[in-house]
Amino acid sequence: MTPPEPTRPVPPTPPTPNPAPAAQQLLLGLPQARRWWQSRWLWLGLLLLALVALALWFWSAAQQRQAAPVFVTEPLARGNLVLNVTANGTLQPLRAVNIGSELSGTVRAVHVDINDTVRRGQVLVELDTERLQDQVRHGRAAVLAAQAQVAQAKASVRETEASVRETQAQLQRLQEVARLSGGKVPSAAELDTARAAFERTQAVLERMRANVNSAQAAVEQAQANLSSHETNLSKAAIRAPIDGVVLVRSVDPGNAVAASLQAVTLLQLAQDLRQLELQVSVDEADIGVVRAGQPASFTVSSQPGRRFAGSVSRVAFGATRTDNVVTYSTTIRVDNADLSLRPGMTATASIVAVERQGVLRVPNAALRFMPTAATTAPAGGGVLASLLPRLPQQPPRVARMDPRPGLRQLWVLQDGQPVALQVSTGISDGRHTEVSGEDVVEGMAVIVEQRRAGQVP
Known part of the structure; x- marks a missing residue:
């Protein structure tokens, strides 16, 4: 028995397009076909x-803003500038005297101590x-002996003068007799003897x-020796040469003082500590x-919160070299x-x-500023920036530096771009510097720093 053949499915018949126009479809109420631009998708x-x-x-845009540099500016303003010269030194009294001893001996007494106020002529050390005293007594005795020798010599002179007068009178008598006798008496030998005696007594008188x-x-000489001994005796009492205060005492009673070529310092006095x-x-x-008369101020470690005032009184011309460093001593009263x-x-x-009032000044950071490469060509970022063409970037204008000293370059912000200016610099106080120039105008935005967008200052 032959099995029955399977039944094949009949495919659906495609809809037949409606050949009727759109107006007929609209009249008949039929659905219309949508256009392509009416598509929701x-x-x-x-x-x-x-x-x-x-x-x-x-x-x-955000990428470009982040890539563009941000300039930190400060307005160019007027102010006061003071040029200070800093130096270190030590305080000293106006006049300090080292008191020593010209004599050798033993200290018997010291009448002053440190910080004592003394007057001129006051005995300090004995x-x-x-x-x-023995030397003084010996000197006085020598003076008396010398004076006795003078008295004895004068007595001898008086005695010799009498002998001279006597021999002279005798010679004159003999000469008168010879004149009256016509030279017969006395004899020539007697005249010669009388004349020789007279000359001999004159020589003795001389x-x-x-x-x-x-x-x-x-x-x-004896009096000079006596005066020297008395001077030494007076120097045994060491007196104050000035009115002042005792700063240093380096002697005590019983110390032996040996004065040789250099006097030994016993005390140090300061004239006036005020x-x-x-x-x-x-x-x-x-x-x-630095000039004489300039004001000055200073601090000391003992009082760090206080500044003391003074004025320059002297600037030395002589130099001092220490480890190849040349300095000049300057005195401040x-x-x-x-x-x-x-x-x-x-x-x-x-x-x-030096002090300047009301001058144009800029921070020192502005004179050291130099824009980086990012300033001249901002970095592009993003897909859109790579696809779209860019306008050509103009590099910042840079001033040609003059080789003359005192000329610097200053950058200012104009229309969002850094522009270099040539300025003349003056004094500086370490934070600000005086500037001047033809193109320098008060209120200009001076660039002191360049940062990246979003960088925390």
Whole structure:
């Protein structure tokens, strides 16, 4: 028995397109076919593409903003500038005297101590005087002996003068007799003998007078020795040469003092501690602007919160070289009425060398600023920036530097771009510098720093 053949499915008959026009379909109420631009998916796709393009544009703009540099500026303003010269030194009294001893001996007494106020002529130290007193007594005895020799010589002169007169009278009598006798008597031998006796007594008289002069010279010598011994005796009491205060005492009773070629320092006196002077060493690079009469101020370690005032009184011409560093000694007069300062303190002084009022000034960072390469060509970023053409970037205008000294380059911000200006610089206080020039105008935006977008200052 033959199985029945399977039944094949009949494919559906495709709809026959309606040849009727759209107007007939509309009259008959038949559904109309949509146009391609009326597709809902088409407009959704276009909207999605527009959103993606807008997001890319915003992202590219943000990338460019991040790549563009940010300039930190400060307005060019007027102000005061003070050029200070800093130097270190020590405080010293106006006049300090080292008191020593010209004599050797043993200290018998010391009448002053440190910080004592003394007057001129006051006895400060006494040496033992027994040996000196013996020398004085010996000198006085020598003077008396010399004076006795003078008296003896003078007596001899008077005796010799009498002999001279006697021999002279005898010679004159013989000469008169010879004249009256016509030369018969006395004999020539007698006249010669009388004449020789007279000349001999005259010679003795001259010798006696010389002895008197020698004795008088011996008296003067003895008196000079006595005066020297008395001077030494007076120097055994060491007195104050000035009014002042005792700063240093290096002697005690019983100490032996040996004075040789150099006097031994026993005490040190300061004339007046209410007036001090600060000796500072100014570097050779700064000494050209330091003058006498300039105001100054300084600080000391003992009172760090207080500044003391002073004025420059002297600038030395002689230089001091220490480890190949040349400095010049400068003296600052200091008023110490309250005695808060003491000699020997180390101080740091600041001398007002030059002062300018109401000048144009810029921060020192502005003179050191130089724009980087990112300024001249901002970095492009993003897909849109790589696809779209860019406008050509203009590099910043750079001024050609003049080789003359004192000319610097300053960068200002104009229309969002850095522009270089050539300026003349003046004094600087370490933070600001005086500037001037034809193109320099007050209020200009001076660039002091360049940062990246989003960089935290």
